[in-house]
Amino acid sequence: MAVTLDQPLASSALPRLLTLRTDRRRTLLDRFMRGLTVAAMVVCIIPLVAVIAYVTINGLAAINLDLLTKPPKALGVGGGAAAAILGSLQMVSLATVMAVPAGILSSVYVSEFAGTRKAAGIRFAADVLAGVPSILVGIFTFTILVLPFQQYNAFAGSVALAIIMWPIVLRTTEEILALVPGTLREASLALGVQRWRTVLSIVVRTGFTGILTGVMLAVARAAGETAPLLFTALGSRLINVGDWQRPMDALPLFIYQNARQPYPVLNAQAWGAAFLLMLFVLVVNIAVRGRSMGRRTY
Amino acid sequence: MTIGTRARPSLTRRGSRLADRGFVVLTAGLAAGIVGLLVAIAVMLTLTSRETWQTFGVLGFLTGTTWDVVNGVYGALPFIVGTIETSLLALVIAAPIAILTAIYLAELAPGRLAVPLTFTIEILAAIPSVVIGLWGIFVLSPFLRSTVEAFLVQTFGFIPLFSGPAYGIGLFAAGVILAIMILPTIITISREVIIAVPNAQREGMLALGATRWEVITRAVLPYARSGIMGAIILGLGRALGETMAVTMVIGNKDAIPDSLFSQTQTIASKIATTFNEASVGIQTSSLIALGLVLLGITLTLNVIARLLVRRVTGGVPRRV
Amino acid sequence: MAVEVGPRDSGSSPSETPLADGAAGSPVSEGSATGRLSIEHMSAYYGAFCAIRDLNLEIVPQAVTAIIGPSGCGKSTFIRTINRMHELVPNARVEGSVRLDGEDVYGPEVDPVSLRRVIGMVFQRPNPFPTMSIYDNVVAGIRLGARRPRAELDAIVEGSLRRAALWEEVKDKLRQNATALSGGQQQRLCIARALAVEPEVLLMDEPASALDPIATLRIEELLGELRRLYTIVIVTHNMQQAARISDVTAFFTMDEGRAGYLVEVGPTRQMFTSPTEQLTEDYITGRFG
Numbered sequence: 036m037a038v039t040l041d042q043p044l045a046s047s048a049l050p051r052l053l054t055l056r057t058d059r060r061r062t063l064l065d066r067f068m069r070g071l072t073v074a075a076m077v078v079c080i081i082p083l084v085a086v087i088a089y090v091t092i093n094g095l096a097a098i099n100l101d102l103l104t105k106p107p108k109a110l111g112v113g114g115g116a117a118a119a120i121l122g123s124l125q126m127v128s129l130a131t132v133m134a135v136p137a138g139i140l141s142s143v144y145v146s147e148f149a150g151t152r153k154a155a156g157i158r159f160a161a162d163v164l165a166g167v168p169s170i171l172v173g174i175f176t177f178t179i180l181v182l183p184f185q186q187y188n189a190f191a192g193s194v195a196l197a198i199i200m201w202p203i204v205l206r207t208t209e210e211i212l213a214l215v216p217g218t219l220r221e222a223s224l225a226l227g228v229q230r231w232r233t234v235l236s237i238v239v240r241t242g243f244t245g246i247l248t249g250v251m252l253a254v255a256r257a258a259g260e261t262a263p264l265l266f267t268a269l270g271s272r273l274i275n276v277g278d279w280q281r282p283m284d285a286l287p288l289f290i291y292q293n294a295r296q297p298y299p300v301l302n303a304q305a306w307g308a309a310f311l312l313m314l315f316v317l318v319v320n321i322a323v324r325g326r327s328m329g330r331r332t333y
Numbered sequence: 334m335t336i337g338t339r340a341r342p343s344l345t346r347r348g349s350r351l352a353d354r355g356f357v358v359l360t361a362g363l364a365a366g367i368v369g370l371l372v373a374i375a376v377m378l379t380l381t382s383r384e385t386w387q388t389f390g391v392l393g394f395l396t397g398t399t400w401d402v403v404n405g406v407y408g409a410l411p412f413i414v415g416t417i418e419t420s421l422l423a424l425v426i427a428a429p430i431a432i433l434t435a436i437y438l439a440e441l442a443p444g445r446l447a448v449p450l451t452f453t454i455e456i457l458a459a460i461p462s463v464v465i466g467l468w469g470i471f472v473l474s475p476f477l478r479s480t481v482e483a484f485l486v487q488t489f490g491f492i493p494l495f496s497g498p499a500y501g502i503g504l505f506a507a508g509v510i511l512a513i514m515i516l517p518t519i520i521t522i523s524r525e526v527i528i529a530v531p532n533a534q535r536e537g538m539l540a541l542g543a544t545r546w547e548v549i550t551r552a553v554l555p556y557a558r559s560g561i562m563g564a565i566i567l568g569l570g571r572a573l574g575e576t577m578a579v580t581m582v583i584g585n586k587d588a589i590p591d592s593l594f595s596q597t598q599t600i601a602s603k604i605a606t607t608f609n610e611a612s613v614g615i616q617t618s619s620l621i622a623l624g625l626v627l628l629g630i631t632l633t634l635n636v637i638a639r640l641l642v643r644r645v646t647g648g649v650p651r652r653v
Numbered sequence: 654m655a656v657e658v659g660p661r662d663s664g665s666s667p668s669e670t671p672l673a674d675g676a677a678g679s680p681v682s683e684g685s686a687t688g689r690l691s692i693e694h695m696s697a698y699y700g701a702f703c704a705i706r707d708l709n710l711e712i713v714p715q716a717v718t719a720i721i722g723p724s725g726c727g728k729s730t731f732i733r734t735i736n737r738m739h740e741l742v743p744n745a746r747v748e749g750s751v752r753l754d755g756e757d758v759y760g761p762e763v764d765p766v767s768l769r770r771v772i773g774m775v776f777q778r779p780n781p782f783p784t785m786s787i788y789d790n791v792v793a794g795i796r797l798g799a800r801r802p803r804a805e806l807d808a809i810v811e812g813s814l815r816r817a818a819l820w821e822e823v824k825d826k827l828r829q830n831a832t833a834l835s836g837g838q839q840q841r842l843c844i845a846r847a848l849a850v851e852p853e854v855l856l857m858d859e860p861a862s863a864l865d866p867i868a869t870l871r872i873e874e875l876l877g878e879l880r881r882l883y884t885i886v887i888v889t890h891n892m893q894q895a896a897r898i899s900d901v902t903a904f905f906t907m908d909e910g911r912a913g914y915l916v917e918v919g920p921t922r923q924m925f926t927s928p929t930e931q932l933t934e935d936y937i938t939g940r941f942g
Contacts (some may be wrong), residue, residue: 057764065545065547072441073441144360144363148361157368162639169576184379241538291581302471313464317456323454537846540738542769
């Protein structure tokens, strides 16, 4: 006799295993919901695939020598993204030069010298700073580096990018430093090496690969940022090499400008530039995260 | 050769202590710099926007519905509404999908699949906003226009919320694109939070005769509740601050949307499109005031969210 | 040197113990075979590693069977094979048969989810659900099934808490969060929760090892009462506890390959006073483990 478990308590019929069935409703619900989670997973993958596919297809079609080597035409429609490419290279490099030492040294403080409360406070501040919308970082940099000089300039653009990179470098470096065993520090100090040299030569160097990882992620992030540059470096149609007091173009700015133009030729250039940018960002991210895939330590 | 005739190195080593002390000061200064920077941002934004606050008053500016450069009237309400509506729409779309996906990745996916799939989600987060915006203009928008929006207008067009015309550019498109962008945020944090639920909870529910889904809904999710809330709020925070992709598909019209498909404007998109053309001091000041409002909202949400997540996991995963 | 223990009745005739409000508990008459476990040639694996080899064991109903042995010899693995929790570990599997009243719980027709209603488990560390009240914890298992009227749930809660000897202490604070209770109370709550779904068999994995001595004693007294109604299998690393509360004792150990196996099983009194195997005597007298 088939007996389900949903009979009332006061029952003298004892359930038998072979005829035991969990309520069909529960079993179906279980299977259905589990299937739904798989469907949700698929739904998440679709936009990713779509973006990468379209950018690649449209972008590759637009890549040619002109795009890579020529600046936008002075009159009319045409030319290329040379100004943008050079601009991005320069501004991101300068931002890196500013943000990496700042990030590493400040994380050194958190990891090596600060008490628990101060450390927690600074970590928190870094996380909060990382959460500030990048357009507001752009406005801030505008007020301190553009307004006083009444001049959009590439240096301000770099500073804005550096502000965005700083907390990223700090947090990733700090985590790496925390993994360096204390015995290493003690051994160095016991040998009479000064604290600052211990930290820099021993601790930081030991964590070098991990720190490099964090830096690369920050660089990829900075390379893709548009909003902070809108009011600082502004963008430009002219190639600018080395003049930090003038506006400078960048790949994200180039994409943004050309996407909104009514000329298909320029739109195509936007796709080409987007492909370059996306390729760079993806390669860095995959290379960096791929190595630590599956090894998550928090 | 005698040992011990070397001069003993000076035990005081004043120079090196100075170097050490200097090093600590240097690093401490830089670390404090982060805090200082945060304060500086808030201060500068407030200072440079004071003309607006003084002219219209805080409440006046926040509730004003007109943004008229010619006549010098500035009100933030349309942009605040646009920001909140796009972000909420993004949340409504993204949160259920993200939580289900996080459940899949954390509880149900076989190990060999879970790792690469989680990785793939994180990659989505790395794609620059402007690239997604470009895709949004030329791919997503026409697609939405001819499929989802056309369907909704046809079927529900009599309800004002769904009234046309639907051009694929507007509130709805912005909401969808934002949803795509905040999915990784919500998924990765929710997944961490779910993984952090102690196994003893799952076993306790299993031992009572629960199906796997019942274990998830009755033991795991309630335990992870506040952490998932935190993940959602962090996603909301990300949506609020998103600029480029939204700017490119939202239509840039300074009006409170009356339908899901109207063109509108968020705080970020307003600033992005008009800041550089601002000719009058008070216009710039008002745009910065908008930025300050956005800063206030995102900072508050960020802090609340992190506290919630900390409750469950004891820390927030860094790659957010 | 043998350990002296007091005499223990085995299989005294149980009486019907009503839950509050007249909802009757499962009556078991003397000599009925409900809740008898027969394990035949059972081996348990984690991947390639054999955790238990070729186990043959009978577990009698209305009695407490204690599983003792050194750490790592598969005692916990063993009880998890009974309610099919073992197979939830990736790559874990079971060979052989585990029969409940003649029916193999690993049979193709058997639903593990339903099985776990009939065979309940209490864990080493109390694991009440922290987002639920005491009341909701007790009925957590009941709520998985069809909806029952409030009055019925109330009766189940009172009955289960009484059986777990916790009712008097919590009856005025049923709505309070379960984590407000002490460790010993939480464990009795977990027992009440397991009992609420009316299992036939109760598996207990070192239920008192995380508790203080007084709480431990209360759990042991509780088991003395419960054994009249359920088949109880208790894993314990505490030999004195096994001697105090069990009717039958099974001694496990592990071989050179770290696979667990049954050395000897018998009435507790005999196991502790005059065991047959030398290994058993060595363990009992503390010469190893």
